[in-house]
Amino acid sequence: MSKVAHYLQEHLLGEVMTSADARRYFSTDASVLAMTPALVVYPRNENDVRKTARFTWQLAERGRVIPITARGAGTDLSGAALGSGIILSFPAHMHKILEFDSKSGVVTVEAGINYAKLQQTLHTHDRFLPPYPASVEYSTVGGAVANNSSGEKTVKYGDTRDYTRALRVVLANGEVIQTRRLNKREFSKKLGLATFEGEIYRALDALIEDNQKTIDAAISGVTKNAAGYALTEVRRKDGSFDLTPLFVGSQGTLGIVTEASLETENYTPDTALIVASFSSLEQAQAAVLELRELDDMPSAMEMVDDRLLGLVERLAPNLLKDVVKKPFARVTMLIEFDAYGDRHQKKMVKKASKILERIGAEYHIETDPSQQEKYWKIRHSSAVIVGHAENGLKALPIIEDGIVPPERFREYLEGLYAIFERAHLQAAVWGHAGDAHLHVQPFLDLSQVGDRQKVFRLMEEYTSLVLSLGGSISGEHGEGRLRAPYLAKQYGPEMYALFQKVKLIFDPYGTLNPGVKVNVSMDTVKALLRSGYSLDHLYGHLPRT
Numbered sequence: 001m002s003k004v005a006h007y008l009q010e011h012l013l014g015e016v017m018t019s020a021d022a023r024r025y026f027s028t029d030a031s032v033l034a035m036t037p038a039l040v041v042y043p044r045n046e047n048d049v050r051k052t053a054r055f056t057w058q059l060a061e062r063g064r065v066i067p068i069t070a071r072g073a074g075t076d077l078s079g080a081a082l083g084s085g086i087i088l089s090f091p092a093h094m095h096k097i098l099e100f101d102s103k104s105g106v107v108t109v110e111a112g113i114n115y116a117k118l119q120q121t122l123h124t125h126d127r128f129l130p131p132y133p134a135s136v137e138y139s140t141v142g143g144a145v146a147n148n149s150s151g152e153k154t155v156k157y158g159d160t161r162d163y164t165r166a167l168r169v170v171l172a173n174g175e176v177i178q179t180r181r182l183n184k185r186e187f188s189k190k191l192g193l194a195t196f197e198g199e200i201y202r203a204l205d206a207l208i209e210d211n212q213k214t215i216d217a218a219i220s221g222v223t224k225n226a227a228g229y230a231l232t233e234v235r236r237k238d239g240s241f242d243l244t245p246l247f248v249g250s251q252g253t254l255g256i257v258t259e260a261s262l263e264t265e266n267y268t269p270d271t272a273l274i275v276a277s278f279s280s281l282e283q284a285q286a287a288v289l290e291l292r293e294l295d296d297m298p299s300a301m302e303m304v305d306d307r308l309l310g311l312v313e314r315l316a317p318n319l320l321k322d323v324v325k326k327p328f329a330r331v332t333m334l335i336e337f338d339a340y341g342d343r344h345q346k347k348m349v350k351k352a353s354k355i356l357e358r359i360g361a362e363y364h365i366e367t368d369p370s371q372q373e374k375y376w377k378i379r380h381s382s383a384v385i386v387g388h389a390e391n392g393l394k395a396l397p398i399i400e401d402g403i404v405p406p407e408r409f410r411e412y413l414e415g416l417y418a419i420f421e422r423a424h425l426q427a428a429v430w431g432h433a434g435d436a437h438l439h440v441q442p443f444l445d446l447s448q449v450g451d452r453q454k455v456f457r458l459m460e461e462y463t464s465l466v467l468s469l470g471g472s473i474s475g476e477h478g479e480g481r482l483r484a485p486y487l488a489k490q491y492g493p494e495m496y497a498l499f500q501k502v503k504l505i506f507d508p509y510g511t512l513n514p515g516v517k518v519n520v521s522m523d524t525v526k527a528l529l530r531s532g533y534s535l536d537h538l539y540g541h542l543p544r545t
């Protein structure tokens with residue numbers, strides 16, 4: 001065991017592991033990349049996290065950088081839950097619900113809590129946390145906060161950033177801070193602190209002050225975004241200031257989250273589901289745009305294309321038998337309205353039906369929960385693709401997270417099909433139609449040189465497509481390591497330089513998850529590409545996407 005591991009073992013309450021097995025386990029997440037850590041720490045409490053950060057800071061001051069990568073369930077699709085130094089694994093011990101305020105609906109949890117466990121507890125209070133990801137069963141809340149995760153309900157309710165009220169964060173030097181929106185007076189107190197926290201507030205305030213125009217210009221037309229640092233959200237016109245939105249989506253590169261306080265919503269499980277079939281992309285686009293205009297938006301607007309249904313029919317012939325009719329519609333959309341007991345929502349369903357009729361779509365309204373479950377299988381059948389292996393081919397998450405403004409939805413789909421044609425690819429499309437946020441996982445074999453080269457060619461073409469449509473390279477999974485080389489292309493050199501400065505303010509020695517988000521070259525990413533892809537440590541649960 002290394003000196004570092006010995007030191008940590010002596011000073012921490014939690015366990016320290018250096019076995020080859022443990023390191024191998026943590027050498028992959030759900031991405032196509034791999035990186036073996038030096039050791040794994042299972043912090044028992046915040047003090048363990050604080051001591052680990054303090055220790056690496058002191059080493060870094062003497063010129064030795066040991067990266068720390070915070071880790072939840074390791075379901076990250078962007079390679080951001082990987083690191084070459086210390087993995088801080090939260091789910092083992094730091095997984096408690098600390099407080100639920102039934103009046104405000106705010107829940108405070110430790111970072112390693114399983115998302116589904118929290119959701120079940122909230123349901124017993126008739127509340128829920130809307131931006132849950134499809135990986136809800138096996139991912140953590142800390143991971144969702146760090147990735148600004150979102151999911152099927154985001155179209156109506158927003159993303160994780162919208163629900164994160166406050167955080168407890170261990171800074172790079174081991175200092176612990178509490179974030180929340182500060183009014184002018186509270187903020188000026190922070191500016192006066194003679195601590196690292198004070199330094200951060202001062203430096204960030206000056207950075208925003210000097211670059212307000214560049215920051216304002218970075219606001220894009222997409223409905224959600226997990227790429228870059230959310231500098232636009234920190235300082236408001238009323239003079240208030242909040243570090244919380246910056247930590248959300250920062251993928252462990254600015255600080256380590258130990259606790260999160262999140263707002264919740266009334267749980268409204270009575271829903272009406274409209275299953276709509278569109279014979280053309282134009283029809284589907286018109287539906288998305290018109291449904292988004294309703295005064296109360298659908299709580300989900302999810303889609304699959306005919307290629308996905310064709311693949312599912314071949315790979316799992318009984319799964320959708322009697323659920324979808326052939327020939328498959330070009331696009332099938334599941335449009336959900338929650339709180340259906342409410343008269344207002346019934347009116348919304350009527351309005352949505354009128355829109356669909358006018359557009360010429362076929363549709364069916366389902367209010368019986370057991371029948372709805374049957375129809376939701378259409379969308380969830382994408383899991384068949386994700387879990388499938390055939391002659392070494394696997395569905396790879398390499399171009400799976402681009403989002404464009406909703407009015408470019410049709411062009412996005414057309415562009416994707418053109419990429420598939422050019423590359424002679426077997427690929428299908430599914431995802432969050434209401435946000436024009438689509439998932440694609442082409443079948444490739446990472447043991448083949450030709451396919452390995454194809455990975456990067458496809459990423460290049462795909463990124464160009466998404467950016468040419470005014471989109472973002474990441475709607476919810478984060479740019480992490482995999483997409484980080486494209487961040488400058490998305491934001492332009494000035495905003496990218498600000499991201500680099502933000503990183504430097506919070507992490508001057510580069511100990512916090514380096515190689516993620518900023519300062520990443522494509523050559524470094526290429527060197528991390530796995531020789532085979534598998535979701536093996538996630539098969540305890542159905543890998544819904």
Ligand SMILES: Cc1cc2nc3c(=O)[nH]c(=O)nc-3n(C[C@H](O)[C@H](O)[C@H](O)COP(=O)(O)OP(=O)(O)OC[C@H]3O[C@@H](n4cnc5c(N)ncnc54)[C@H](O)[C@@H]3O)c2cc1C
Pocket residue numbers: 029030069070071072073074075076077080081090111112132133134135138139140141142143144145146147148149150151152250251252253255256257258386476477513538543544545
């Ligand atoms: C099949 C499948 C489906 C998915 N569907 C979705 C989806 O619908 N929506 C979506 O948004 N994502 C989705 N994802 C991606 C991923 O599951 C989510 O982003 C999830 O929220 C990550 O949680 P985790 O606990 O696994 O985090 P990890 O993978 O362990 O970590 C994710 C990132 O968060 C950082 N991190 C973790 N804990 C902390 C902490 N305490 N402090 C600071 N940083 C921390 C890590 O360093 C890493 O950068 C999916 C993944 C898979 C495999």
